[in-house]
Amino acid sequence: MPRKKRVSEPLPLSELAGEAPLRRELPQDVEAERGLLGSLLLDPVRVLDVCASKGVVAEAFVEPSHRSIYAAIARLASKGQPVDGITVANFLGGTGDLEAIGGLRALTELMDRTPTSAHAGYYAELVMEQYLRRCILGAVREVEANVYDATQSADYVLGMAEQTILGIGEGRTKAGTSVDWRTSVGETLSMLTRQLEHPGELSGIPTGFKALDDQLRGLHKGEMIVLAARPSMGKTSLAMNIAECVARGRDIMGRPFPSPDGRVKKRTVLVFSLEMPQMQLTTRMLCGIAGVSAREVEKGQFVKKDVVLPLLRSAAKELSETPILCDDQGGLDVMELRARARHAHKRNPVELIVIDYLQLLSYREFAQQGQQVMVAKISGEIKAMAKELNVPVLVLSQLSRNPEQRGGDEKPKNSDLRDSGAIEQDADVILLLRRPSFMSSRVPEHDDRLLAIVDVSKNRNGATGEVRLNFDGATTRFKDRVETNPDRMTGDMEPVE
Secondary structure, eight states: OOOOOOOBOSSOHHHHTTSOOOOOBOOOOHHHHHHHHHHHHHSHHHHHHHHHHHTOOGGGOSSHHHHHHHHHHHHHHHTTOOOSHHHHHHHHHHHTOHHHHTHHHHHHHHHHTOSOSTTHHHHHHHHHHHHHHHHHHHHHHHHHHHHTOTTSOHHHHHHHHHHHHHHHHHHHHHTTOOOOHHHHHHHHHHHHHHHHHSTTOOSSBOOSOHHHHHHHOSBOTTOEEEEEEOTTSOHHHHHHHHHHHHHHTBOTTSOBOOOTTOOOOOOOEEEEESSSOHHHHHHHHHHHHHTOOHHHHHHTOOSOHHHHHHHHHHHHHHHHTSOEEEEOOSSOBHHHHHHHHHHHHHHSOOSEEEEEOGGGOBOGGGGGGOHHHHHHHHHHHHHHHHHHHTSOEEEEEEBOSHHHHHOTTOOOOGGGBSSOTHHHHHOSEEEEEEOGGGSOTTSTTTTOSSEEEEEEEEETTSOOEEEEEEEETTTTEEEEOOOOOGGGOOTTOOOOO
């Protein structure tokens, strides 16, 4: 078995912190590194596959000479060139690193000290074990340095600590699992074939609105979907309608989403409500499912309470069994929000995250650099969270007053997103919501009190165009709209029934 050898660390962080120095040594196994490199030189084709499956990288070797040798072997193999002591020596000679590793003699010694390549997998595991320990140590030192940095808030330090530590684990699980091009093409072909054979099947999570799904093909993993509107247009209502449909596994009319086994598939939804308290959101959902007016319930104006109460109780029973997680703490820092989302996702995999709304988030690290810079950084963090957790993130955003000041039809544009152009850049999908009846009288269809228009103004992986819905203010509920005039249809949509 290889002997584990350790070398002294030049400057322990404990000295910087003013504590008694702990003369500890960096985790490493130099003998295992030598055994792995010797195995590579003896049987490069097989052992390179072993290294790939274990996630071995050049940085996993603690000795600089070992890192250079492994990088040279990997480079030669990637070019399809033979790998042995002579070819590696020639490569390192060309880069000027041959003398630093000890010359051809050092490569020969590696092969001579390795009797067989049969134990390459074991050597690779030992090397990666020590590499993981060094990564953890480096992360802990970074966290400790942040802890003693008085310019950073404790919440920010906590969020960064979790992100750093979890990032090590994620990198480890993903190492060696990259999909080669042939496999990727095959999986893509299978997906396209399924879509052709089942044309009504969505590629993403259904929103609960047929017209919107026809345009978006569902909400897709890893995407940042921005829903923006001026105040009082109903963006919170639309977002919560979508969240409710996804969690219930039913469309806005209560019909189950199509599934191969015919079962209702409920999905966990995490809602960050920075503006509205949880009870108010719950009231809206209950009254919406029951089909009663929340305002009339609050005022007790219903004459037939014996009819309304059973409807509310039935809705409450169903809603209580719906996997919705609601966090209504206001003034969240975006790093804290990411940490909370990460925790929730680890406890129970989340399939949709809703944030209401972006401009109410803060980012303490950039708070002194102005609102535009801070919002740009917040937008980038939300996009990173969508990719990290591999879930769609529906984030609400405010629009500036530009549409009202332009006049005409007051149709909003992507450039009207408030505070930062980075939102437009980071978003995969942008939905601009407007209701003509709440706009000036010169706007077309101003007299249509039900009409709500969702303009899919950006769709990175699909079509753009307008989606027309109805909005019932009493129940704060959007519904698909039946269009009888084909001239009113836009984009590639067909009439919705």
